Amino acid sequence: MAWLAAAAVSAFACWLAVVHATPIDRALPLIAVVLTCMAAAWRGVIQIAVPLLIGGEIAISDERHRLLWFGVVVGLAVGTAFLGGPWTRRRAVLLTVGAIVLLRWIPVPQMIVRELFLIGVAVAIVAMLRWTPLAAAIAIAAALFTPAIPLRTLALPLVVLLAGALVRFFGFGFMSARTAAAVAATVMTMFFAWSGVLARAPSLVLKGLPRAAPRVEIRTALSPGETITLEVPHGTRHLILSGANVPRLERGTVIGRLEPGGQVRIGEIADWGGLRREHYYGSRNRLPRDPAGLVRDYGQGAWVDGAGRVPVFGPLVRITADERLPADARLQVEAFQ
Amino acid sequence: MTAYLVAAALVFLLLPFIVFHGRTLRRYLGIEVGIYVVADVLSRQIAGLDPFLACVALFVAKLVVFSVVLATSEEVRWSANRAALVALLLYALLIPANVRVPIDGDESFYLLMTESIVRDGDLDLANQYAYLERSATGRTDLVPQIGDRVGPRGEQYSHHEPLLSLLLVPGYAIGGLYGAVATIVLFAALLVRSTVRWLEDEGIDDRTARAVFPLFAFAPPVVFYAARIWPEVPGAFFFLETLRGARQRRIGKSVVALIALSALKLRFALLAVLLLVGSRRGLAAVVIAAFVIGGMIAGPLPADPRHYLTGLFGLVLDGAAGLLFQAPFYLLAIFALTRWRSMPEGFRAGMIASVLYIIYLVPRSEWHGGWSPPLRYIVFLTPVLALGAAAVWSRVWVPIIAAWSAGLVVHGVAYPWRLFHIANGENVAGEALSRIHEADFSRMFPSFIRLNDAAMAGAVVVVAIIVLAVATRRRPGLFDHIRAPLVIPIFALLLVAFFFFGRKPGRVVHFEDAHLVKNGGELYPHMYQVARFNYRGGWMLHGGNSVSFLARAGEARLHYAARQPVAINLAGRDFQLPPTGDLYGSAPVVIGRSGRIELKVTAGSVNLDRLE
Numbered sequence: 001m002a003w004l005a006a007a008a009v010s011a012f013a014c015w016l017a018v019v020h021a022t023p024i025d026r027a028l029p030l031i032a033v034v035l036t037c038m039a040a041a042w043r044g045v046i047q048i049a050v051p052l053l054i055g056g057e058i059a060i061s062d063e064r065h066r067l068l069w070f071g072v073v074v075g076l077a078v079g080t081a082f083l084g085g086p087w088t089r090r091r092a093v094l095l096t097v098g099a100i101v102l103l104r105w106i107p108v109p110q111m112i113v114r115e116l117f118l119i120g121v122a123v124a125i126v127a128m129l130r131w132t133p134l135a136a137a138i139a140i141a142a143a144l145f146t147p148a149i150p151l152r153t154l155a156l157p158l159v160v161l162l163a164g165a166l167v168r169f170f171g172f173g174f175m176s177a178r179t180a181a182a183v184a185a186t187v188m189t190m191f192f193a194w195s196g197v198l199a200r201a202p203s204l205v206l207k208g209l210p211r212a213a214p215r216v217e218i219r220t221a222l223s224p225g226e227t228i229t230l231e232v233p234h235g236t237r238h239l240i241l242s243g244a245n246v247p248r249l250e251r252g253t254v255i256g257r258l259e260p261g262g263q264v265r266i267g268e269i270a271d272w273g274g275l276r277r278e279h280y281y282g283s284r285n286r287l288p289r290d291p292a293g294l295v296r297d298y299g300q301g302a303w304v305d306g307a308g309r310v311p312v313f314g315p316l317v318r319i320t321a322d323e324r325l326p327a328d329a330r331l332q333v334e335a336f337q
Numbered sequence: 338m339t340a341y342l343v344a345a346a347l348v349f350l351l352l353p354f355i356v357f358h359g360r361t362l363r364r365y366l367g368i369e370v371g372i373y374v375v376a377d378v379l380s381r382q383i384a385g386l387d388p389f390l391a392c393v394a395l396f397v398a399k400l401v402v403f404s405v406v407l408a409t410s411e412e413v414r415w416s417a418n419r420a421a422l423v424a425l426l427l428y429a430l431l432i433p434a435n436v437r438v439p440i441d442g443d444e445s446f447y448l449l450m451t452e453s454i455v456r457d458g459d460l461d462l463a464n465q466y467a468y469l470e471r472s473a474t475g476r477t478d479l480v481p482q483i484g485d486r487v488g489p490r491g492e493q494y495s496h497h498e499p500l501l502s503l504l505l506v507p508g509y510a511i512g513g514l515y516g517a518v519a520t521i522v523l524f525a526a527l528l529v530r531s532t533v534r535w536l537e538d539e540g541i542d543d544r545t546a547r548a549v550f551p552l553f554a555f556a557p558p559v560v561f562y563a564a565r566i567w568p569e570v571p572g573a574f575f576f577l578e579t580l581r582g583a584r585q586r587r588i589g590k591s592v593v594a595l596i597a598l599s600a601l602k603l604r605f606a607l608l609a610v611l612l613l614v615g616s617r618r619g620l621a622a623v624v625i626a627a628f629v630i631g632g633m634i635a636g637p638l639p640a641d642p643r644h645y646l647t648g649l650f651g652l653v654l655d656g657a658a659g660l661l662f663q664a665p666f667y668l669l670a671i672f673a674l675t676r677w678r679s680m681p682e683g684f685r686a687g688m689i690a691s692v693l694y695i696i697y698l699v700p701r702s703e704w705h706g707g708w709s710p711p712l713r714y715i716v717f718l719t720p721v722l723a724l725g726a727a728a729v730w731s732r733v734w735v736p737i738i739a740a741w742s743a744g745l746v747v748h749g750v751a752y753p754w755r756l757f758h759i760a761n762g763e764n765v766a767g768e769a770l771s772r773i774h775e776a777d778f779s780r781m782f783p784s785f786i787r788l789n790d791a792a793m794a795g796a797v798v799v800v801a802i803i804v805l806a807v808a809t810r811r812r813p814g815l816f817d818h819i820r821a822p823l824v825i826p827i828f829a830l831l832l833v834a835f836f837f838f839g840r841k842p843g844r845v846v847h848f849e850d851a852h853l854v855k856n857g858g859e860l861y862p863h864m865y866q867v868a869r870f871n872y873r874g875g876w877m878l879h880g881g882n883s884v885s886f887l888a889r890a891g892e893a894r895l896h897y898a899a900r901q902p903v904a905i906n907l908a909g910r911d912f913q914l915p916p917t918g919d920l921y922g923s924a925p926v927v928i929g930r931s932g933r934i935e936l937k938v939t940a941g942s943v944n945l946d947r948l949e
Binding site for chain 1: 770821822829832833836837
């Protein structure tokens with residue numbers, strides 16, 4: 001009863017504290033409940049995360065820094081919950097489910113049944129791998145990296161489950177690897193505010209999430225064969241380009257040409273929405289070599305657009321969309337930077 | 338910066354080998370690697386954040402983890418010497434952090450005296466002031482202080498006692514400023530060693546000592562004085578050695594330490610009075626104390642009890658200079674006071690010995706320490722308070738205290754100059770929140786420097802808690818409930834309430850405060866005015882200057898000083914303020930609506946004190 005009351009009071013406090021408008025800020029009560037559950041599973045010290053979250057909401061006005069602070073607090077809370085004290089089944093399940101809720105249920109998902117199924121599979125993975133901390137970390141990772149759209153992507157956690165079953169069937173030993181599991185869980189949950197970006201572009205997250213930098217906006221889209229000549233603004237050295245309706249193009253496919261500058265290929269830029277959760281599975285192009293996309297949306301729905309940075313030379317640049325592109329494809333000239 | 342990072346990383350790599358062994362050592366090293374992995378990932382996300390702040394935050398986080406493992410593990414090699422070695426290594430890291438900026442406050446004058454001893458073989462600072470560019474202080478703005486003596490041939494003597502400067506001589510001769518600060522670091526490590534030994538002597542078990550150790554050694558105020566040229570840390574060491582000598586019946590050791598203590602700073606001589614009597618002779622102590630107190634009140638001390646209450650509650654509650662916000666760990670010692678009879682004898686002896694000093698300190702206008710890091714005047718008492726805290730350790734729960742202390746350390750080490758506050762009734766946290774939200778958050782923190790409503794409420798709460806603690810001292814079960822899961826949620830709720838009310842307009846608006854949006858004007862008196870806290874502070878506005886702030890609707894009084902008539906426009910209404918001469922005066926004003934309003938000076942110049 002005391003823990004129920006603690007969860008309720010924590011959630012209420014967080015609800016009162018919300019002053020910013022992002023879905024992550026609005027989800028603070030849910031986060032408080034999850035953290036209280038984790039504290040109940042092990043030690044009350046994890047509850048300290050709740051006032052720290054509230055402190056961040058009050059004191060940090062910059063959105064990126066605030067959400068990152070939330071991530072650090074939540075990540076450390078989850079990591080701490082992995083360390084110390086006896087490891088029990090209850091603790092393994094609560095940590096796994098709690099972490100998945102943080103990573104996938106903020107904002108509240110549209111396909112609840114799929115998400116519940118995913119949680120079920122994750123718990124099964126933990127059980128199959130004998131409830132160890134490492135099992136919990138693997139289950140959390142499997143859930144994190146599953147887009148769940150389209151339905152067939154649920155095969156990923158099922159494959160992990162099957163692998164776990166085989167490991168168990170053949171009687172391999174089970175590692176606990178508690179510290180490693182704690183670090184992995186910390187890093188994964190640290191980015192819960194942009195878990196979709198972590199899932200679909202982990203290298204980008206590990207290198208540092210992109211921040212909006214000053215740009216000279218162009219915002220035009222070229223049809224196949226179409227050409228535009230632009231004056232390069234003073235102080236800018238790059239052109240930011242992206243593709244539209246080109247997710248199926250292979251890496252290396254020519255998409256346009258800069259004069260001076262040469263050809264622009266898939267790999268230097270990507271489909272603008274290719275990293276969206278619903279498009280990711282069907283997209284063949286991956287993150288551009290020098291990504292210039294911005295972080296959009298939150299939680300599992302977060303994504304980075306596929307814009308890439310291409311150097312420009314000289315006072316004028318002539319941009320031509322390749323005429324062999326599909327009819328509905330576009331070369332998007334976004335901005336100078 | 339890179340060299341500092343490498344040095345810090347090496348020190349933190351060494352620490353576990355000093356105190357851990359077996360599986361704990363292996364696991365800790367794993368955690369160490371994990372922390373670096375997380376920090377590396379995190380460092381790539383925080384473009385725009387001060388790199389030194391990030392670096393300090395990382396190492397304080399590592400220190401927190403180290404402390405938790407130290408407190409909770411079984412495979413620990415623990416002794417006073419190992420604790421001192423850990424402290425020495427970590428304090429050494431504070432030296433470059435603190436001397437990133439020129440030393441401040443009394444530090445500069447102690448160092449000038451050391452330089453005078455080393456270079457001239459005397460204490461005459463006249464030539465030091467004449468050639469400040471040669472000084473290792475890095476300060477060319479130093480001038481003799483109020484109270485400094487001038488000799489018959491123009492010699493300039495500091496009013497500070499010379500012992501500390503003498504102690505710094507070897508260190509300074511070897512390493513200049515760094516060597517001088519390193520001398521204090523050595524004293525700080527010795528203090529840690531003595532404190533751990535003292536905890537053992539007084540019957541505190543190893544596990545508790547390990548838990549208390551980081552909150553004593555690496556939390557405010559000790560950590561902020563451990564690498565600064567102030568007499569506080571050596572004073573704490575000598576005081577503790579005096580106490581330990583007395584407790585162990587080693588009179589010679591005790592007397593030597595006592596002499597050193599008194600020579601370090603004359604105010605410490607007050608500690609000697611009751612120490613000499615001995616804590617066991619209760620009646621004699623009371624009689625002597627009564628005589629000395631009577632003498633002090635008849636002489637230099639005020640008789641008005643309000644001065645005593647202000648200083649006493651201020652030391653406990655004040656937002657800028659009290660234990661609650663600046664060193665919350667030592668609040669446990671207040672709790673320990675309510676369990677007086679069951680406390681270790683050393684704690685009781687130390688507290689009794691400090692009674693005269695406290696009585697002398699609290700009614701002074703500078704009870705808060707003046708231009709110095711917080712809690713300067715009670716640093717010497719921290720080993721005693723730590724013993725009290727250790728004695729009640731098993732009955733309290735400290736994560737909030739630990740988290741707040743860690744935050745204080747990050748802030749104080751990353752921005753050492755912010756530890757010096759102008760003592761205007763605000764504090765760093767209140768000022769930061771005030772600036773972010775442009776609302777008066779400072780008033781939500783108790784201030785006994787500029788008495789406010791929160792201070793009165795806080796004092797009542799403290800008295801209530803003490804009464805409750807005393808009344809229930811025979812029922813140990815009551816405070817065991819502090820561990821209940823509801824404590825932190827309720828704290829979170831209070832935090833939200835603090836935030837909610839903080840954003841509302843306050844009853845009083847002080848015009849020098851951080852929440853005002855200022856368009857012109859200047860602080861009065863200026864920031865570095867000696868003993869600025871003795872002045873009525875304000876904000877000078879001239880014709881065309883304005884300030885905007887949150888205010889409540891209704892009639893109010895504007896307190897100000899102006900030599901000539903002044904015309905102002907307040908929230909859209911014009912007012913004429915009559916001149917007040919050299920004094921402060923007040924004039925009635927009316928504010929039409931609650932919310933953000935503007936006060937603009939349309940003609941003349943005025944020093945605005947407050948609106949209430």
